[in-house]
Amino acid sequence: MTTSTPAPELAPRLSTASPATRAWRRFRSNKLAMIGTTIVILLILFCFAGPLVWVTDQVTVSIDLAIINKPWGTPGHPLGTNNLGYDILGRLMKAGQTSLIIGLLAGLLATLIGTCWGAIAGYIGGPVDAIMMRVVDAGIALPATFLLLILSAIMHPSIPLMIVVIGLVSWLVPARLIRAEAITIKTRDYVLALRAVGGSHTRAVARHIIPNTIGTMIVNATFQVADAILLVAYISFLGMGVEPPATDWGAMLTKGIDYTYAGYWWLIFPPGLLIVITVCAFNFIGDGLRDMFDVKGRQS
Amino acid sequence: MTATAPTTGVQPVLTVEHLNVQFVTDEGTYPAVNDSSFEIRPGEVLALVGESGSGKSVTSLAILGLLPGTARVTGRITLAGESLLDAGEARMNVIRGASVSMLFQEPMTALNPTMTVGAQVMEVLTNHRICSKAEAAKRAVELLGRVGIPDPERRAKGYPHELSGGQRQRVVIAIALACEPKLIVADEPTTALDVTVQAEILDLLRKLARESATAFLLITHNMGVVADIADHVAVMYNGDIVESGPMKQVLLEPAADYSQRLIAAIPKMPAAHWDDIVTAAQEGTVTVPAVPASLPADDVRPALQFDNASIDYVRGGRAFRAAHNITLTIPEKEIVGLVGESGSGKSTLGRCALGLIPAAEGTVTVLGHPVHARSLLSAEDKAVRRQIGVIFQDPGSSLDPRMTIAQCIEEPLLVHSPEGLSGRQARQARVAELLDAVELPSHYAMRYPHELSGGQRQRVGLARAIVLNPRVLIADEPTSALDVSVQAHVLDALRSLQAAYGFACLFISHDLAVVNEMSHRVAVMWQGHLVEVGETASLMVRPQHPYTIRLLAAVPSPDPREQARRREARRKLATLDDMATLADGAPPA
Structure with a gap:
């Protein structure tokens, strides 16, 4: 055995910025992601703080012909009114609340279920994995829209019901993604080291597998939110959404479609545009987050 | 300069x-x-x-x-x-x-798996318009022969996956040579x-x-x-x-x-008695030595013991035996080096001792208690595992990237909550004590693994391995991914911890020089068999088994004079038929 005085190891080129700062910098460098974030913040302000500023009655149906079906630019109704006399601008805010709440919570629920299901299937592997993933395959084979329509037809669609149902049909794709990650993570040495000292499977999944899929999880969650908002819009457009006087952007589209040939474009364009903008914004954020969590993009 | x-x-x-x-x-x-x-x-x-x-x-x-x-x-x-x-x-x-042409590190990724070997050599020649296609095909076979591919005409029609790693690198060399750069x-x-x-x-x-x-x-x-x-x-x-x-x-x-x-900082090896070894081989007196089944001395207690253990891997319903009838004892407070080339089964043996793979036959015991590789561990199994620590090769994957250094080190404490170390403050104190023992500053406790260098991460791995004060440490290639000067630091840390805590250690490595510096005794594995076990000092200068001789002669020495002797010995040994058959042929019975 020798006594040597080895050269000092080259110190890692530690950036002075903390990991969080660097991740934020990477996110910020994606212009689309920043635009997406700004749009989502503005939309949330519009839908939730807007009604405090622009107070309108969205419950009482008006039969006053002087109030209904006013075109855009009418004093007091910048975007006009619909056939029941509701102010369109105020209605957009109220409908947006429904769309955003359902979208965010359903996306979150789908991500939660999908992550747990996928992590457990991938970690255990073997026949358990095979059975759990066949369940996912079977679920993907069922058309989600069809399932939602039937449920809406036999039950009274309310916001909590919509959240649960959309959450329950859209966890399948995240489950597949997370399972694929879990399979690679479970062979990492830190999981083996935990098993070697006698750590439990629960600990391996909860403390090592799931936290290490967080990148995939969050990125996927943003896409889930966008998908859920679209799904709510489909259902409502087909007339099976939340019941009046509650509404959402999809329902506004349906109502407006009857008047398209009359040239009342202000009934359709604003909600349609908001759906497109919201879905795009969440997708942009998803892309930005993917850059942020991309290990290969980590310089130094 | x-x-x-x-x-x-x-x-x-x-x-x-x-x-x-x-x-x-x-x-x-x-x-x-x-x-x-x-x-x-x-x-x-x-x-x-x-x-x-x-x-x-x-x-x-x-x-x-x-x-x-x-x-x-x-x-x-x-x-x-x-x-x-x-x-x-x-x-x-x-x-x-x-x-100019280039030779890469990894021959498998340097070759295109969907093209025949001959076509890949030809491609370089035709790309640079050096000769016609027919001429190129002839040249390709010539080149393959020149780099020592046996039966080059037939091999040229084969694909890279049909070749061994060494042959693939020969093909890469043939491609590099093709245009006579x-x-x-x-x-x-x-x-x-x-x-x-x-x-x-x-x-x-x-x-x-x-x-x-x-x-x-x-x-x-x-x-x-x-x-x-x-x-x-x-x-x-x-x-x-x-x-x-x-x-x-x-x-x-x-x-x-x-x-x-x-x-x-380069680990040194003693000058082997090449004259004696070559003479013995030439006279045909090299025999396969019996592997000592028992301990050298009777008074030492075994910390880790493999008793006639065989290990199988099951893939696609078919079992592959990765280790055959291994009997090996690691006495308390001793470091035993386990060397062998890739695929020799040395890591498999380490994983079996950790209870990650079951032994198909025979037993593995830690301080007299059997190690089981069950999916659900009993209280008894957990008690056995408390006695074993582990340190892996890759510093990039041995620590969870989303845990701080302190969380990584204290995890075994959370699994076992040993007496006196169950409270939060007690754990923090233990982490601080171990960071100090592996010579890392205490403020590293709040850092994340990717902020540390490879050597520092490996020292964190060491701290985690001994946090429960185990009696046995399995070190699986702990320094193979590190630079030599960093390796020297980590080996020093391991040595001083072993002296301070007195654990037994199974030190798995492909590097004979590192094993020579670290271990008291050395065990050599080859194709799943334990072929030779001996005191480090004698095995490194006068190996007995033909495979050990070949292995030792192949390790390049950083001392040019010793390296010249090894090359000479290798040349002489290569001419002996019985050595070649012993070292290449069927595994020992």
Whole structure:
């Protein structure tokens, strides 16, 4: 055995910025992601703080012909009114609340279920994995829209019901993604080291597998939110959404479609545009987050 | 700093003058190579040595014009009178392959798995329009024969996956040689290979350099490889060439401070009794020694014991036996080295001791208690596992990237909540104590693994392994992924911890020199069999089993004189038929 005085190891080129700062910098460098974030913040302000500023009655149906079906630019109704006399601008805010709440919570629920299901299937592997993933395959084979329509037809669609149902049909794709990650993570040495000292499977999944899929999880969650908002819009457009006087952007589209040939474009364009903008914004954020969590993009 | 070139009249093939490379990132500019100059003459091998981050690979990529767009290169690189930095991309495409070619580290990824071996050699020839297709096919077979591929006509029609790792690297060499380039840049050409295969490839490179006018730029971190084939050496550190000169001079009498420390950090091996070994082999008195089944002395307690253990891997319903009837004892407070090449079953044995793979036959016991590889652990199993610590090879994957260093180290405490260490403060105190024991500053507790260097991470791994004060430590290639000077630090840390805590250690490594420095006894594995066990001091100078002899002769020594003796011994042993059959043939009964 020798006594040597080895050269000092080259110190890692530690950036002075903390990991969080660097991740934020990477996110910020994606212009689309920043635009997406700004749009989502503005939309949330519009839908939730807007009604405090622009107070309108969205419950009482008006039969006053002087109030209904006013075109855009009418004093007091910048975007006009619909056939029941509701102010369109105020209605957009109220409908947006429904769309955003359902979208965010359903996306979150789908991500939660999908992550747990996928992590457990991938970690255990073997026949358990095979059975759990066949369940996912079977679920993907069922058309989600069809399932939602039937449920809406036999039950009274309310916001909590919509959240649960959309959450329950859209966890399948995240489950597949997370399972694929879990399979690679479970062979990492830190999981083996935990098993070697006698750590439990629960600990391996909860403390090592799931936290290490967080990148995939969050990125996927943003896409889930966008998908859920679209799904709510489909259902409502087909007339099976939340019941009046509650509404959402999809329902506004349906109502407006009857008047398209009359040239009342202000009934359709604003909600349609908001759906497109919201879905795009969440997708942009998803892309930005993917850059942020991309290990290969980590310089130094 | 300028490399001193030998004063011969021959014009150098490659001249690098005042090369500077800087990388521009969004966090500023940092230098990778500073003012480097060197030259290589025809038929010479210049070894560019240094540790990771020293700039040696960046230098080679600068010569080939393959640096990424973020690099700023200044200086002059001249290949046979032509300035490479002024040549455009189109000209460089002609130069690459025709005048300069490259040998990569990993032969599997350097070859296209969907093309036949012959077609890949031909492709280089036809791409550069050196000859017609029919001519190229003939040349390809010739080249494959020249690099020592047996039965080249048949092999040329085969695919890369049908070849062994060493043969694949030979094909890569054949491709590099195809256009008879003036310069071959070899970036760690043997690092991915086992030592016995490495020795064959080095012999080939040596032969090629001697008989052709091709110059070799060899990039390596392995001083043994340098001692084997290099004529000149340039030592790089932090972007600077700190020393350069003839190989023997640099390796035996290093002048620069860094070279001295680098060479001092290389694990040493004693000079083996090659004359005795070769004589015994020539007289045919080499026999397969019986592996001692029992302990050398009866009074020591076994900490870890394999009793006639066999281990199977089941894949697709078929079992593959990875270890056959292993009987091995690791006494308390002793380090036993386990060496072998890849696929020999040494890591499998370690994982079996950890209870990660079950033993198909026989038993594995820790302090007299059997180790079970059950999915759901009983309280008894957990108690056994408390006695075993583990440290793995890859510092990049042995720590959870989303946990702080403190969380990584204290995890075994949370699993077992041992008495006196169950409270939060007690755990924090234990983490601080262990960080101190592995010589890391206490504020690292709040850092994340990716903020640490490889050596520091491996020391955190050590701290985690001994946090429960285990009686047995399984170290599976703990320093293979580290640079030599870092390796020396980590080995020192392991040695002093072993002295302080008195655990027994199964030290698994492919590196005989490291095992020689670390262990009291050595066990040699080959194709799933334990072929020889002995005291380190005697096994390293006078191995008994033909495979151990072959292994020892293949390990390149950083001492050029010892390396010359090994090469000679290897040459003599290769001519003996019975040695070859013993070492290549069927595993021992």
